[in-house]
Amino acid sequence: MFTHRLVFPASVLRGRGAIKHLGAMCGRLGQRAMLVGGKRAIASVEAKVADQLEQQMVSYLGSEIFSGECCQEEINRLADIFRTQGVEVIIATGGGKAIDATKAAGVACNIPVVTLPSIAGTCSAVTSLTFRYHQDGQFRDMFPLPCGPAAAVIDADLLATAPLHWLSAGIGDTLAKWYEYRAISDLTQLTGLAGVARTNSELCYTLIEHFAADACFAVQEGKANNALEQVLDAIFLYAGLTSIMSNGAHTGAAHALYEGFTACAKTRHVAHGLLVGYGNLCLLALEGRSDEELQTAIALAQASAVPTQLSQLAVGITEEDLAVIIDRSLSTPDMGNMPGEIEFGAIRSAIERVELLSLPEPKH
Template sequence: MMVTVGPAQYSRKAGLLSDVGLHINKFGKNAVLIGGNTSREIIEETLRKSLSEHGMMVQKSLWYGGESSKTNIDRLVDQLKSEDFDLLIAAGGGKAIDTVKAVAYQLNKPLVAIPTIAATCAAATPITILYSDEGEFLEIGRDSKAPDLVLVDSHIILHAPVRYLIAGIGDTLAKWFETKCSIKKAVPTAINQTAIAIAGQLYQTLLHIGQAAVTSSQNQTLTKELEDLIDAVILISGSVSGYGGDDCRTAAAHAIYSGLTIFPEIHQTYHGEIVAFGILAQLCMEGAEVEEVQQLIRYYQEVGLPFTLKQMGINTLTDDQWRELGEITVTIEDMANMPFAVTPSMVISAVQMANEIGNGMLVVSK
């Protein structure tokens, strides 16, 4: 048995980027920075200055490619395999960090992750979510490594668009709903029972601080609630995945997210926003009472998460599109963690029911 609970080390504080060289210099002198264009623009000047103060340098600064796809991973590996450098620095959101985790695995280099948004737990997991070059989910890649060090500057997260933080709440909520479902199928062990315990506490934390943290971000005020939420989304959520492993990492909510990515109109909706809707559909699939789904939607309304297909850009689907959604979703490996066999018609019914309940809540909220 081998378990990777999370990154080797995690550090978060306001202004941390100015001291990043102090944390990174143990990995060598020459670094390659890979990330999103916006992320590199935000951090690169301060990063270079701090590294220089500790006798280090950014040898190259590269765009990751826009999708965590095999094409982009292979391109970066080919570009760097003959280069002489000591470590990789990943900057950005989940797709950027996932891409560099796969590159670091193939090149066998130390990896430092600097998340610039708190939207997923990608910085704290050893897997890479692989997409096509067009953004359709393909598979969970395991030729990937957990970062050796995660550095989070809470000032950077504070000044990121609040929608990313809200998406992070959605992705993190799934840890409780998927873990408590998938654990029913797994053989109980000390490790996966720890995963469900952490997931339960994580859920309660989100309920208690979610709205306050979002308000803090909207007001551009760094508060304890916001910093706790950053840790919850990036680190603690990742530890649930680490302890749960393939037994109870994900279930129908993420499978439905992956299925929905076949529709191009949803690609402007963030991962955690779609996953949040997937949770509602999973609850319907499990036979939850309507009131339970409505109660969760009321929380979504408080923090700003979507709860209908239209809110995510999908206005109508043809019969063929519904059929395709059902057929593709049941092939996603996350769905195999459900404690019962799921058919395409069950997926369609669950998504339609969740959407119907959500539309009813739109009327209530007016």
């Protein structure tokens, strides 16, 4: 008999000033804490983290800088450090790759991980999945973890100070929850868990449709508002729940194209959610949706600063580059989730249609 295993985060703290509860949360989990993340992420949170730990008399063992790639070698390196240093609780900050690598290393050592995202690029802070890559940055796999974060601290005040393109990435990735789930599911045959995943994924879309523009304004101003909180809930909570309820099997052509983009050196460095956000538009074109629907999606992407043209992803993408990207996307399990057989020409035509429809109107 098949057992559907749902792995939730043990606790989620969200809202403005949520970091003020970090120390108490860590104190319940262990007495020797280490902070892990990229240089910029650590610089943005370390003082507050150290202060929180001191208030709760938790020993702060210092920070460890994430290498920049969530590969198995980096996961093993972090795990070795945690064991050597006698770490009892890990605080993972930064974006998806840093948090994913830290989650996986924590699981390997059986040490609880508290996630403190400093950017809102993905729902990684709440999920029990790690997106693994090869050392050169090419996508490897989605690696399921046996447990989720011990806690996720989603602080809107902190996330409001991050660069706008990270919020845009989170919006692109979160919109995929609806666009992809709708594309790969029979919406007339939804049972319990599938129904919850569908409801959450559609809610993601609705919140972004209503609040994205004002949320982007909040980030440009560096000050949280209600719209930003609503969008952060969509990115972390509702998108995360969609992923948890579907055990990660909610992805389609948008994520497949993302994986293809990691095969190209010109686009490999672009944020996950920005590539997925562009892939969403190609997915809609691939489904044969109307120009009107596609233009509505393009307008929403543009209002959220999500790329709508290849030239906004990288300079000088050639037909040879596109061939590599498309070929790689066709071989992914995510593309295999799509109904029917998807061929090279269909994806190339979808990309061309998005390029044409997203061109700015000529000035008269």
